Amino acid sequence: MLKFEQDRSKFPEEKDGKLEIDLDSQKFIKIWQGPNHPGITGNMALELTVSGDEVVESKTHVGYLHRGFEKLMERRKFIQCFPICIRMCVPEPDINEYCLAASVEDLAGIEVPDMAKWLRTLVLEMARLVILLRGVPGQGGTMSLGMGVQWGVYVRDLMIDRFEELTGGRVYHMYIAPGGVRGLLPEGFKGRMEEVLKKIDEFVVDIDNLMFSNAVFKKRTKGIGVIKPEWIEQYSVVGPNARAAGINRDVRKDYPYLMYDKLDFESYVGKDSDIYTRSRVRWHDLQTSVDMIRQIMAKMPNKGDIRAKTPNVLHWKIPKGETYQRLESSRGEYGFYMVTDGSAYPRRINLRGPSYNSAVLLLEKMLVNANISDVSSMMVSLATCPPEIER
Amino acid sequence: MENIIKSLEEKFNISEVIKKSDNLNILTVDKKLAMSLIIYLKEIEKFSHLVMLSAVDWLEDGKFQLSYILNNPEKKIDLIIRVFISREKPEMESIHKIWVHAATDQRELKEMYGIEFPESPRLNDDFLLEGWDNIPPMRRDFDTLKYSEETFFPRPGRQTYETKEYMKEKMYPDEKNSKNKKGLKDA
Structure with a gap:
């Protein structure tokens, strides 16, 4: 040659x-x-x-989506912050609901009932599926493998139907509230969920055939968009992007919240840290979530208290303090830093999503010397979500 | 965690320690010692992950609070380092040489709170706002309502109408003069 x-x-x-x-x-x-x-x-x-x-x-x-949510929340009562905060990450709104509720509960000293914790875990895993079902084939979409995205959108819609059944909302759910959740599972929900999970199992195999056994996909993703090991610390890379580089970081395992310590799961850890590995890690995450939902369905009780008693939410003053609450989103560690001053309004709420680090300086660094045709696949492989950069 | 806090209290002039939980503590440190504390935590105690750098405006005290949330991935513990700086001349040393991505945080804090971080790269580049000429918007004394009223109202096409009257006028403009002729009832 x-x-x-x-x-x-x-x-x-x-x-x-x-x-x-x-x-x-x-x-x-x-x-x-x-x-x-x-x-x-x-x-x-x-x-x-x-x-x-x-x-x-x-x-x-960035700045095309800046709507000043953090500033708006400083002028809202705690309960009024919920409809605002869910819009800080549109495809995965439930993580914001949980982080805000967990921060409020931590500062106000509220203990959430076990049944509510099970339901919250379920909702968070369902939300992860909703974003991954479009996100995993989306990587193929950047190199004209569009049909995977179409299949994903179909299965995702079935999961959104389950959300509608459980919460009444399709995109924004407003299900997690301070003190617990808003409702129990409807009758026959578990059976219908199992049907959707079976469809996802088939979809996972289809995606393996379509993307990961595809010569074009391999050629355009292997060895491209590599995150060097020393960048992980410098740029605080988290979640699937860190796991693809061989560093096992998963908040669900490292800092168990809700009922994750009662579930049996292992996060997949890759080695090569290129686009292919990151995509593969997310594909494994998809299967882990399906497995987790099955475990939750089997282990959770059918009835129980779903909401702890809270003061009147319109006159709720939370004692002075500050806290940081994190969870594992589909993109990695996601957290809320909340400061209160003893009034009925938060003094400061600051969100930190994984895109903040990965899509600004890390992406700028990765793109140097890259081919222009790989730009979009490199960006998608970091699972960028611009609203969480701008808030 | 307790051993770490003890050794920090001996070495640095830590004015306040709040224990939130077994793996989250909040420390308040003097501005002069903050940098050496952060470098010590990163290099010696292996708090290698900077979760975020945030600011809180305590308008009534005339202070800004900078919060460095650090995480030790091996021991799985967190520390929030609080540093209070003057509101009149807000300035803090940059940590972009320790964590490269902190430059983005500092750029945002410069834009949103007006806090200076000398030597931080691209500090004065616009981040979220473009051509902003008011006081930094995340400061407590920035009034969002007043700003939007001044900026966005009144403007053609932004008038508010009484819906019922407006639609009536639009749909039946002659009604006032020939109400009975058309035989229309009041909506």
Whole structure:
């Protein structure tokens, strides 16, 4: 095979740690990928400087979705924060409900009944499935394997039907409330859920055949978009992205919350840290969630107290204090830092999602020297969710 | 965890320790010693994961609170390091050399609270806001309602109407003059 020495004369030189890019030299072109682009997840933009088809520099631009939720919540009573906070991560709203409820309960000293904890665990795993059923085949979608996404959307819709049955809502559920949850399982729910889980089992095999046994997919994902081990600490990489690099970080195992310590599961840990491995980790997560839902259904009691007594929520003053509550979202560690001052309003609520670290500086670093056709698959492989960067 | 807190209390001038749970403690430290405490925790006590860097505005005390949430992934424990800085001239040393991604946090805090972190990369680049010319919006003295009233109202197309009257006027413009002729009843 012939090997060509790459001509580097067109690439910019570095001076004092900064690249010297002279756009007038006609060696470089600036391309905006986003904010409205099929290769972008959500509303954000990548300002790419390319030389030929190689990315020389990348800058992430966010702010297209900034709605000032954290500021709004400072002027709302605790119960009024729930409809706001769920919009901070649209595809997976339940994690926000849980984090906010857990923070309020921790600061107010409320003990949640066991039955409510089981139901919360169930809802969080269902929410994980809803996002993964679209997210896992979505990786194939970035390289024109669109049919996996269509299959995923179908199965996801069946899971959304179960959400509707349980909570009354399809996208935003408002099921988790301070002190517990809003309702018990409807009659016959477990049977209908099992039918959906069987469909997901079939879907998992289909996706394995479609994506992970596909030569094109392998060629375009193996060895591409590698997160180096030393970046894990510097950029605080968490969840599936860290697990793909061989570092087992899973909040469900490390800091068991709700009923996760009563469930038997192992998180899949990869080695190569490329797009393929990250995708594979999420595919395994999908199966772990299905297995967990089956365990929850078998282990949870049929009846029980679902909500602890709370004061009148409209006049609820929470003592001065601060807390940090975390959970494992489909993208990794997700947490709320809440500070209260003894009034009926929170003094500060700050959300930290995994995209905040991965989609800004880490993505900018990863994209240097990448081929322009790999940009969207690299971004999707980090499972970026722009609303949680902007809040 | 208790051993770590004890050794920290001996080495650094820690003014307050709040024990939240077995694996979460809150420490308050002087601004001058904060950096050395953070480096000590990272290098010696292996708190290698910076969960977040946040700020709280205590307007009534004239102070900003910076909260560094650090996590030790091996021992599975968390520490919240609180540092109070003056509200009049808010400035803090940058930690981007310890954790690269802290530069994003600091860029956001500069924009939202006006806190300076000298030497932090791209600190003055717009992060979420574009062409913002008011006081930093996350400060407690920034009035969102007043701002939106000044900025967004009144503007053509943003008037509010009494729905019933407005629709009546739109649908039956002649009704006022020839109400009985058309035989329409009041809605």
